[in-house]
Amino acid sequence: MWVLVAVDGSADLWKALPMPCVHLIDIEPVEPSTMEGCEDCLMIGGQWVHLRLCMQCGHVGCCDDSPNKHATRHFHDVGHGVVQSFEPGERWAFCYFDSDMIDHVPENVNRSYR
Numbered sequence: 001m002w003v004l005v006a007v008d009g010s011a012d013l014w015k016a017l018p019m020p021c022v023h024l025i026d027i028e029p030v031e032p033s034t035m036e037g038c039e040d041c042l043m044i045g046g047q048w049v050h051l052r053l054c055m056q057c058g059h060v061g062c063c064d065d066s067p068n069k070h071a072t073r074h075f076h077d078v079g080h081g082v083v084q085s086f087e088p089g090e091r092w093a094f095c096y097f098d099s100d101m102i103d104h105v106p107e108n109v110n111r112s113y114r
């Protein structure tokens with residue numbers, strides 16, 4: 001699927017980019033709630049393996065390899081279905097609605113570690 005996205009926030013510069021997930025269309029850039037780690041694990045003293053960033057509210061949760069799976073739990077709790085990797089250098093995301101990987105997160109909504 002192809003959709004139109006604004007380049008650099010300018011309405012004059014619309015450009016067709018490959019967008020594998022329709023749920024990305026409504027996504028606005030969010031600031032991560034914490035840079036420290038999984039916010040739910042930090043509260044309970046848990047351990048995490050990898051981190052996922054909710055692209056709708058900035059919730060930082062842990063992946064399904066982690067004992068508490070807070071990223072998946074966040075989806076079930078509040079219905080935010082698109083998370084991106086919060087690992088340094090990783091640009092992919094995952095959509096729970098589609099149960100599918102999104103290989104390349106558009107630059108204008110990407111909020112991974114640089």
Ligand SMILES: [Zn+2]
Pocket residue numbers: 021022023024095096097098
């Ligand atoms: Zn989707």
Ligand SMILES: [Zn+2]
Pocket residue numbers: 038039040041042046047048061062066068069070071
């Ligand atoms: Zn966690």
Ligand SMILES: [Zn+2]
Pocket residue numbers: 054055056057058059074078080
């Ligand atoms: Zn969220």
